[in-house]
Amino acid sequence: MKQFLKVIGRGVLSLFLFLGRIFLFLLEIIYITFTTPLKVRNFLRQIRFFGNKSLVVVVFTGAFSGMVLALQGYYALNKFGAEALLGPVVALSLIRELGPVLCALMVTGRAGSAITAEIGIMRITEQIDALTVMAVNPIRYIVVPNILAGFVTFPLLTAIFDLVGIYGGYFVSVYALGLSEGTYFSQMELYVDMEDIKVGLYKSLSFGVIVTWICTFMGYNAKYGARGVSKATTEAVVLSSVVILIWDYMLGALLL
Amino acid sequence: MIEIKDLHKSFGTQRVLKGVNLKIEEGQVTAVVGRSGGGKSVLLKHIVGLIKPDRGSIFIRGQDITKLSGKRLDEIRSQIGVVFQGGALFDSLTVYDNVAFPLVEKGKLKKEEIHKRVIKALSDVGLQGMEYKYPAELSGGMRKRVALARALISEPKIILFDEPTTGLDPILVRTIHKLIRQAHEQYGFTGLIISHEIPEIFEISDKVAMLHDGKIIEVGTPEEFQKSENPYVKNFIMGLEEQEDRL
Ligand SMILES: Nc1ncnc2c1ncn2[C@@H]1O[C@H](COP(=O)(O)OP(=O)(O)O)[C@@H](O)[C@H]1O
Numbered sequence: 001m002k003q004f005l006k007v008i009g010r011g012v013l014s015l016f017l018f019l020g021r022i023f024l025f026l027l028e029i030i031y032i033t034f035t036t037p038l039k040v041r042n043f044l045r046q047i048r049f050f051g052n053k054s055l056v057v058v059v060f061t062g063a064f065s066g067m068v069l070a071l072q073g074y075y076a077l078n079k080f081g082a083e084a085l086l087g088p089v090v091a092l093s094l095i096r097e098l099g100p101v102l103c104a105l106m107v108t109g110r111a112g113s114a115i116t117a118e119i120g121i122m123r124i125t126e127q128i129d130a131l132t133v134m135a136v137n138p139i140r141y142i143v144v145p146n147i148l149a150g151f152v153t154f155p156l157l158t159a160i161f162d163l164v165g166i167y168g169g170y171f172v173s174v175y176a177l178g179l180s181e182g183t184y185f186s187q188m189e190l191y192v193d194m195e196d197i198k199v200g201l202y203k204s205l206s207f208g209v210i211v212t213w214i215c216t217f218m219g220y221n222a223k224y225g226a227r228g229v230s231k232a233t234t235e236a237v238v239l240s241s242v243v244i245l246i247w248d249y250m251l252g253a254l255l256l
Numbered sequence: 257m258i259e260i261k262d263l264h265k266s267f268g269t270q271r272v273l274k275g276v277n278l279k280i281e282e283g284q285v286t287a288v289v290g291r292s293g294g295g296k297s298v299l300l301k302h303i304v305g306l307i308k309p310d311r312g313s314i315f316i317r318g319q320d321i322t323k324l325s326g327k328r329l330d331e332i333r334s335q336i337g338v339v340f341q342g343g344a345l346f347d348s349l350t351v352y353d354n355v356a357f358p359l360v361e362k363g364k365l366k367k368e369e370i371h372k373r374v375i376k377a378l379s380d381v382g383l384q385g386m387e388y389k390y391p392a393e394l395s396g397g398m399r400k401r402v403a404l405a406r407a408l409i410s411e412p413k414i415i416l417f418d419e420p421t422t423g424l425d426p427i428l429v430r431t432i433h434k435l436i437r438q439a440h441e442q443y444g445f446t447g448l449i450i451s452h453e454i455p456e457i458f459e460i461s462d463k464v465a466m467l468h469d470g471k472i473i474e475v476g477t478p479e480e481f482q483k484s485e486n487p488y489v490k491n492f493i494m495g496l497e498e499q500e501d502r503l
């Protein structure tokens with residue numbers, strides 16, 4: 001029993017320690033973002049990096065998400081004789097929910113893991129120490145550009161995901177399910193509001209910050225050795241994915 | 257110039273430094289030797305404030321840097337160059353940008369002046385023509401030379417070298433040592449070199465100190481050091497020399 005409590009106690013303690021450190025890290029990021037000029041070159045490089053790494057997988061998963069949504073949506077709507085509403089169903093599911101979430105998960109897997117590994121390697125090869133010694137704040141030089149790049153690229157990639165998905169759904173509805181060409185988009189125009197697009201936008205903006213925050217933190221605190229970096233990378237992806245889903249629910253409930 | 261007083265540092269339960277005392281004289285090159293994993297890099301990182309000690313102090317020109325932070329610490333750091341163990345070159349930058357980095361970040365010099373200095377620093381270390389390569393494309397010896405050029409370019413008053421030659425073949429060891437000595441003759445920095453190169457290190461240092469079991473157990477000129485009666489020092493010198501003979 002004593003042993004058991006000890007284990008629980010240690011677990012809770014290290015959880016709070018972790019939370020404390022990751023939120024302090026966030027505070028430092030916020031402080032530096034607003035008090036020092038941005039490293040524009042690094043910021044642009046990271047934007048390119050995110051786009052480059054993730055574009056193909058985003059287009060691919062976006063297309064298939066839209067297609068699957070159309071297929072399954074049609075099956076359900078057909079039962080009520082409401083196939084005409086397939087367009088709005090696909091679009092709303094993508095824009096409000098699946099676009100931001102799936103896109104964020106994909107970008108985490110592709111680009112998030114890569115920035116954790118990259119920063120982890122900078123940590124264990126003492127590049128971060130070298131920056132510090134040259135009086136260059138590593139948070140400013142490495143972390144902030146990543147966070148802002150995430151803030152900019154996540155909504156853009158999500159928009160691409162949504163767009164490709166909507167067209168994927170369109171092709172399935174028209175060519176596989178035999179829906180008339182006009183209804184898909186005209187109904188969509190009728191039912192998708194600016195509000196829905198805003199919900200998707202807020203989600204993807206916040207995912208951009210959350211994912212880059214977690215992934216840079218894990219890399220920044222990677223333990224020494226190659227094992228340390230691979231462990232940090234795995235943990236960054238898992239933690240980011242879990243937090244994406246939790247935050248999606250919380251924000252969804254808040255914005256409904 | 258640099259005075260380390262009673263420095264203690266533990267990581268968890270592992271006691272790495274157990275009261276280090278060492279004086280590094282102005283304008284001299286002091287070498288620190290000791291077995292691998294003995295805390296030499298940890299000691300070096302204390303001197304630039306990358307690690308804070310549990311106890312003890314480090315005076316650089318009268319200021320205790322273990323008590324400094326923020327701008328005040330950065331000011332001291334701007335007078336110190338560090339050559340890290342693996343070079344710590346920035347993977348995302350070319351050789352040119354790596355060497356220019358300290359000057360560009362300080363933002364005090366004009367572009368043309370920086371360019372002139374980078375070209376000179378690279379030719380000083382024998383790397384002309386390598387400007388636009390990335391660190392990943394260089395050999396270990398070249399990387400160490402780039403790191404050396406980066407540390408030398410802002411002509412810091414103090415330079416700390418963390419095993420600048422480990423893993424290089426004997427000819428390269430001599431080359432790097434020659435570069436360090438040349439730079440020292442040119443503008444007389446205060447140097448601390450962590451090294452395993454026995455006996456080569458005796459040729460370029462004014463003082464040699466041995467870190468053993470978390471303490472400095474011997475300090476002296478190379479001649480005094482080699483005549484030391486301390487059994488650990490004797491063993492260390494012989495052990496490494498034996499190993500070299502066998503190779
Ligand atoms: N940041 C750190 N956290 C925990 N342990 C460390 C850290 N840095 C060094 N150590 C440990 O301190 C000891 C001395 O390391 P180091 O100074 O690198 O030795 P060396 O004399 O070879 O340079 C090693 O056992 C190392 O694992």
Ligand SMILES: [Mg+2]
Nearest residue numbers: 296297341418
């Ligand atoms: Mg070391």
